[in-house]
Amino acid sequence: MRQDETTVTANGGVNRRDFLKLGTGLVVYFSLGPLPTFAAGLPMSAPELPGANPLQPMPQGVNFNSFLQISPDGRVTCKVGKVELGQGLRSAMAQHVADELDVSFDAIDMIMGDTDLCPWDVGTFGSGANRLLSVVLRGAAAEGRAVLLQMAAERFAAPAPGVVEVSLESVKPILARLQVKDGVVTDPASGKKVTYGELLQGKSIERKMEKVPLKSVTSYKVIGTSARRKDAAEIVTGKAKYTADFVLPDMVFARILRPPAHGAKLTNIDTSAAEKVPGVKVIRDGDMTAVVADSPDKAEQALELIKAQFSPSPSTLDDKSIFDYLVKTLVAEKVIHEGGNIAEGAKLGELFERSYLHSYGAHAHMETHATLAKVENGKATLWASTQRPFGVRDAVAQVLGFKPADVRVITPHVGGGFGGKNYVQNNVEAARIAKLVGKPVQLVWSRAEDFMYDRFRPAAVIQIRSAMNKSGQVVMWDLKAIASGDWGSVTFYDVPNHRTTAAPITEIAWRRGNNADIHPFNVGAWRMPGTNTLTFARESHMDVMAAKARIDPLQFRMKHLSDKRMIGVLEACAKQFGWKAKAAPSGRGVGVACGSIYRTYVATMAQVEVDKKTGAVQVKRVVTAVDPGTVINPEGARQQVEGCITMGLGYALSEEVMFKNGEVLSRNFDSYEIPSFSMMPKMEVVLVDNRQFPPDGIGEPPIITMGSVIANAIYDATGARLLQLPMTPDRVKAALKRS
Amino acid sequence: MERSIAFTLNGKPTSIKVDDERMLLWVLRYDLGLTGAKFGCGTAVCGACTVVVDNQAVRSCATPVKEIAGKKVLTIEGLSKDGHLHPIQEAFVNHNAFQCGYCTPGMIMNAYALLLQTPRPAAADITRHMDGNLCRCGAQVRIVEAIQDAAVAMKGRA
Numbered sequence: 001m002r003q004d005e006t007t008v009t010a011n012g013g014v015n016r017r018d019f020l021k022l023g024t025g026l027v028v029y030f031s032l033g034p035l036p037t038f039a040a041g042l043p044m045s046a047p048e049l050p051g052a053n054p055l056q057p058m059p060q061g062v063n064f065n066s067f068l069q070i071s072p073d074g075r076v077t078c079k080v081g082k083v084e085l086g087q088g089l090r091s092a093m094a095q096h097v098a099d100e101l102d103v104s105f106d107a108i109d110m111i112m113g114d115t116d117l118c119p120w121d122v123g124t125f126g127s128g129a130n131r132l133l134s135v136v137l138r139g140a141a142a143e144g145r146a147v148l149l150q151m152a153a154e155r156f157a158a159p160a161p162g163v164v165e166v167s168l169e170s171v172k173p174i175l176a177r178l179q180v181k182d183g184v185v186t187d188p189a190s191g192k193k194v195t196y197g198e199l200l201q202g203k204s205i206e207r208k209m210e211k212v213p214l215k216s217v218t219s220y221k222v223i224g225t226s227a228r229r230k231d232a233a234e235i236v237t238g239k240a241k242y243t244a245d246f247v248l249p250d251m252v253f254a255r256i257l258r259p260p261a262h263g264a265k266l267t268n269i270d271t272s273a274a275e276k277v278p279g280v281k282v283i284r285d286g287d288m289t290a291v292v293a294d295s296p297d298k299a300e301q302a303l304e305l306i307k308a309q310f311s312p313s314p315s316t317l318d319d320k321s322i323f324d325y326l327v328k329t330l331v332a333e334k335v336i337h338e339g340g341n342i343a344e345g346a347k348l349g350e351l352f353e354r355s356y357l358h359s360y361g362a363h364a365h366m367e368t369h370a371t372l373a374k375v376e377n378g379k380a381t382l383w384a385s386t387q388r389p390f391g392v393r394d395a396v397a398q399v400l401g402f403k404p405a406d407v408r409v410i411t412p413h414v415g416g417g418f419g420g421k422n423y424v425q426n427n428v429e430a431a432r433i434a435k436l437v438g439k440p441v442q443l444v445w446s447r448a449e450d451f452m453y454d455r456f457r458p459a460a461v462i463q464i465r466s467a468m469n470k471s472g473q474v475v476m477w478d479l480k481a482i483a484s485g486d487w488g489s490v491t492f493y494d495v496p497n498h499r500t501t502a503a504p505i506t507e508i509a510w511r512r513g514n515n516a517d518i519h520p521f522n523v524g525a526w527r528m529p530g531t532n533t534l535t536f537a538r539e540s541h542m543d544v545m546a547a548k549a550r551i552d553p554l555q556f557r558m559k560h561l562s563d564k565r566m567i568g569v570l571e572a573c574a575k576q577f578g579w580k581a582k583a584a585p586s587g588r589g590v591g592v593a594c595g596s597i598y599r600t601y602v603a604t605m606a607q608v609e610v611d612k613k614t615g616a617v618q619v620k621r622v623v624t625a626v627d628p629g630t631v632i633n634p635e636g637a638r639q640q641v642e643g644c645i646t647m648g649l650g651y652a653l654s655e656e657v658m659f660k661n662g663e664v665l666s667r668n669f670d671s672y673e674i675p676s677f678s679m680m681p682k683m684e685v686v687l688v689d690n691r692q693f694p695p696d697g698i699g700e701p702p703i704i705t706m707g708s709v710i711a712n713a714i715y716d717a718t719g720a721r722l723l724q725l726p727m728t729p730d731r732v733k734a735a736l737k738r739s
Numbered sequence: 740m741e742r743s744i745a746f747t748l749n750g751k752p753t754s755i756k757v758d759d760e761r762m763l764l765w766v767l768r769y770d771l772g773l774t775g776a777k778f779g780c781g782t783a784v785c786g787a788c789t790v791v792v793d794n795q796a797v798r799s800c801a802t803p804v805k806e807i808a809g810k811k812v813l814t815i816e817g818l819s820k821d822g823h824l825h826p827i828q829e830a831f832v833n834h835n836a837f838q839c840g841y842c843t844p845g846m847i848m849n850a851y852a853l854l855l856q857t858p859r860p861a862a863a864d865i866t867r868h869m870d871g872n873l874c875r876c877g878a879q880v881r882i883v884e885a886i887q888d889a890a891v892a893m894k895g896r897a
């Protein structure tokens with residue numbers, strides 16, 4: 001076992017500290033593998049660049065990014081660098097371990113997102129936790145179980161208690177017949193029993209995960225059940241601690257002076273009035289001016305006393321002019337997929353040409369970005385609201401001039417992420433201020449700061465030109481994605497002549513390479529990057545042609561599909577919805593849309609009511625069918641789908657970042673409308689538990705159909721085709737006028 | 740103006756010397772150590788900071804502490820009694836009526852105020868009353884169901 005420790009430590013990856021803290025028991029190390037494992041599950045362009053890129057490659061030399069520990073008291077601790085954002089991961093991961101190790105779900109403790117206790121992890125995004133962790137978590141648990149069963153068999157084979165030497169021949173038959181339940185090993189022949197805890201008394205065993213056969217899918221007892229959230233009681237009692245709920249002795253509260261607009265530069269400043277407030281300190285450090293005080297409200301008052309002038313932003317764009325600008329400005333889109341001949345295909349039928357627009361969108365998690373930072377004796381500790389604790393660690397180490405090992409990031413409860421907490425600005429600012437003031441610093445962004453420095457879903461334009469022949473068959477499909485990125489851009493419909501042109505999402509949303517600077521402010525990953533926009537365009541355009549052909553939109557899709565899983569979710573959705581074939585517009589206000597991303601398949605049907613006078617749309621009912629492969633926790637999966645439907649209503653109907661000349665005008669929930677109770681439709685979720693496939697993403701894919709399904713339902717209700725998201729009452733009225 | 744403000748906090752007489760223009764949220768969280776009520780928007784538009792004052796739901800981020808003098812303040816920390824979850828809390832657990840949980844204390848306190856006034860609300864009453872409490876994760880449908888269940892369990896008593 002010493003060999004493992006030497007190997008790991010020599011590589012310099014896993015902290016030696018981990019080994020010192022382990023104590024007795026059994027530890028199984030396992031690895032998620034390096035970056036290619038992650039990239040393999042991605043739809044299109046694979047990430048490759050560090051820094052602002054949230055998909056940072058694994059540091060060299062890291063062999064293991066997690067481990068499982070079984071203590072002599074029988075409790076199992078699983079340490080992973082992933083974090084709980086409300087998606088129920090804590091329970092889902094424990095379910096994997098419970099099944100393969102044969103311990104009770106309640107005997108498992110998860111430690112998540114602590115950079116000192118948990119080995120390195122890339123971050124919690126991309127619906128990747130189950131897709132990537134499932135096999136390795138189960139493998140590690142299976143390895144642990146195999147070791148424990150061997151120990152149990154040896155113990156049962158011993159002629160007398162305490163006799164160590166036993167023959168291999170006497171152990172083998174016992175091993176073959178052992179049974180385990182809830183961490184108790186039983187030999188049915190002799191009736192002897194021993195617990196995992198008893199087997200590990202006084203022992204210290206370390207193993208690397210080897211190839212241990214996993215149980216068959218049909219034998220799962222915990223995977224596939226709706227195990228409860230482990231943190232439910234603390235959440236409903238207010239005891240769950242989020243970053244801003246931690247209080248340290250001497251801690252101070254910071255606020256930072258912000259320019260009114262992106263690109264505006266400080267020209268003049270007078271901090272004298274703020275400095276006169278007792279208990280307030282003003283900090284100037286390079287480009288940053290901050291105040292600290294002994295309460296958050298005093299810090300805010302002091303900030304308001306600073307008199308500052310700024311130069312105007314060089315940006316002259318606004319939320320209306322941005323689309324033309326993007327079309328003219330975006331460079332280096334490439335043909336990323338093609339087949340047949342576009343020019344020939346265009347001659348084979350009637351042409352349909354449309355541009356689909358999508359505005360910028362904000363993450364708007366209920367908890368704004370927040371950090372508590374303590375810097376003392378050359379070491380930093382941060383409690384951070386983040387999806388990427390190791391990314392925060394490395395960024396803070398860099399800015400403070402520390403070694404990463406001297407920075408510890410602890411991830412408490414996180415009040416929502418959705419992609420917005422992949423980024424480190426708030427955490428780095430807190431660490432800088434904490435170093436300067438020499439006291440623990442809480443930096444919680446105001447709601448206005450959270451909007452201003454959010455990394456918005458990029459605004460985008462999707463141009464589609466297609467041709468359909470007289471029998472209602474699409475014969476040509478030419479899609480150009482402008483500023484959405486390439487994820488989800490390639491159509492899965494069977495079309496003989498097709499072409500997809502797009503720039504990689506790494507350039508668009510991660511801001512690397514040719515198209516890094518096209519946006520007037522930060523953009524980034526928003527729950528299923530690019531794919532909401534592209535699905536809106538593709539599924540709307542299919543309906544444009546279906547309507548012209550006077551064919552029912554579901555039948556029209558089926559005519560162009562051969563992928564069995566896509567057909568499967570459409571059929572499951574239609575059955576639950578009670579879909580009755582009719583060409584649109586039928587006046588019923590029903591719509592359908594489907595899509596696939598990662599290896600998850602989604603079909604959604606919706607019914608809407610449109611107030612033709614006001615343009616207001618009320619969604620009455622949404623049915624979503626999802627095939628994510630094996631379903632780990634049906635109740636958790638259903639909640640994720642409901643979350644996607646809800647958040648999807650927002651990007652479909654109301655959420656739009658307004659801005660002008662670098663100034664973000666949407667600064668709070670009164671100017672950026674996220675879905676509320678009164679927007680809620682009746683929701684029905686159909687889970688297609690497809691056990692021939694491993695578990696795949698469920699946190700993002702079900703959101704991709706929401707824009708198009710509502711657009712198609714509005715068309716079915718009114719004959720008006722909406723070409724821009726969100727479909728606000730004004731846009732609906734304008735479309736009604738055009739129709 | 741700095742002065743002593745006396746009020747009842749979760750059933751206990753409390754007095755605190757404080758600038759009486761300060762917002763209740765900050766006093767609760769950082770002077771009195773009750774961090775259940777959350778900061779969400781700072782302008783009373785999201786409901787994450789909701790507490791109950793004299794049986795009415797209020798937004799503590801926009802309630803100066805002088806307005807609670809002599810009143811009864813109930814926060815999420817005071818809702819469960821003797822280690823037993825309140826029926827609303829129990830219903831939230833049973834319905835999985837939360838994801839990240841950040842809005843949950845405000846949701847539960849606003850629901851509590853509703854059930855004080857309307858012990859058997861219809862779904863439409865719940866929607867109307869809860870509409871200003873925002874949840875980004877999308878637990879609204881479950882929250883409505885949880886409140887309906889809690890109303891039944893409470894049999895008209897809050």
